Amino acid sequence: MTGEIFDIKRFAVHDGPGIRATAFLKGCPLNCAWCHNPEGKRPGSEICLLELQCIGCGACAKACPNGALVFDSAPAISRERCIRCGRCAKACPAGAIAAKGMKITAEALVAELSKEEIFFQASGGGITLSGGDPLFQPEFTAETLRLARAKGFHTALETCLYAAPSVLEALLDLPDLWIVDIKLMDEEEHKKKTGRSNAPILKNYERLAASGRPMLTRIPIIPGYTDSIDNLNSIGKYIAATNAKSAAEPMFYNPLAESKYKSYDMEYSLLRAQPYTEEQEDYYRNIITAAGVAVII
Ligand code: SF4
Numbered sequence: 001m002t003g004e005i006f007d008i009k010r011f012a013v014h015d016g017p018g019i020r021a022t023a024f025l026k027g028c029p030l031n032c033a034w035c036h037n038p039e040g041k042r043p044g045s046e047i048c049l050l051e052l053q054c055i056g057c058g059a060c061a062k063a064c065p066n067g068a069l070v071f072d073s074a075p076a077i078s079r080e081r082c083i084r085c086g087r088c089a090k091a092c093p094a095g096a097i098a099a100k101g102m103k104i105t106a107e108a109l110v111a112e113l114s115k116e117e118i119f120f121q122a123s124g125g126g127i128t129l130s131g132g133d134p135l136f137q138p139e140f141t142a143e144t145l146r147l148a149r150a151k152g153f154h155t156a157l158e159t160c161l162y163a164a165p166s167v168l169e170a171l172l173d174l175p176d177l178w179i180v181d182i183k184l185m186d187e188e189e190h191k192k193k194t195g196r197s198n199a200p201i202l203k204n205y206e207r208l209a210a211s212g213r214p215m216l217t218r219i220p221i222i223p224g225y226t227d228s229i230d231n232l233n234s235i236g237k238y239i240a241a242t243n244a245k246s247a248a249e250p251m252f253y254n255p256l257a258e259s260k261y262k263s264y265d266m267e268y269s270l271l272r273a274q275p276y277t278e279e280q281e282d283y284y285r286n287i288i289t290a291a292g293v294a295v296i297i
């Protein structure tokens, strides 16, 4: 079973309990403006250009088979012409170009993630699948989780839950922890801001809650997108009514993704957004708590 990933994070401490190794899988059905991993949104490699690392040798332009990369004192990629073949990344001696995306078997991925096994045992950690969205590659995700569990690892799965009910059923018992997002309660707003209806997400959320599987609900709090009082109050009430067992973890806007968008020549819609102050963060936490949900700080 082969799938596609774009990164592995080692010694992760925010993707489930303990110290973890997290694999980021390619592909996501949503298109959120605040996504921290824009290189994970679509299948296939994304070509990342880190201008500050460039030593000006011009090898990338010579390697490009499609005339998509021009070198004129600095490299510039025509994203329209680029076929994402990755030859420029292989040719670059300075690591200034990277092709983010690689095929890997589930066995090889679990072997790779197992390298920190000793830390998993000592910390109560394990492996996490994230993305993109792991439900975009359901068979690969299922096989990876099965193999990880067979090795005795704790498994966590981070997902937006936008998937067919059959996908959820097939995966239901495989992660030891489901880490799921609820972004917007209003369906039209959800369509406008993520590109998709939230109806399948909420249906899956309710099924997951009814199953009693351990889960954590994350709420991205993003200026001008999800941070209205109405939205946060509605999400809090929804979680309390549907799944009193799940705590909520607010995920506050973090501007660090901006440079990543630049390196992929992708448009970043939150250019002028400011991070929240501690007082603002407390204010938003209180809205969710007042709706009846325990909030993780
Ligand atoms: S990925 Fe391929 S087509 Fe795109 S710029 Fe690099 S060499 Fe050219």
Ligand code: SF4
Binding pocket: 053, 054, 055, 056, 057, 058, 059, 060, 061, 071, 075, 091, 092, 093, 094, 095, 096, 097
């Ligand atoms: S191959 Fe790498 S170092 Fe050389 S010009 Fe291209 S990006 Fe710069």
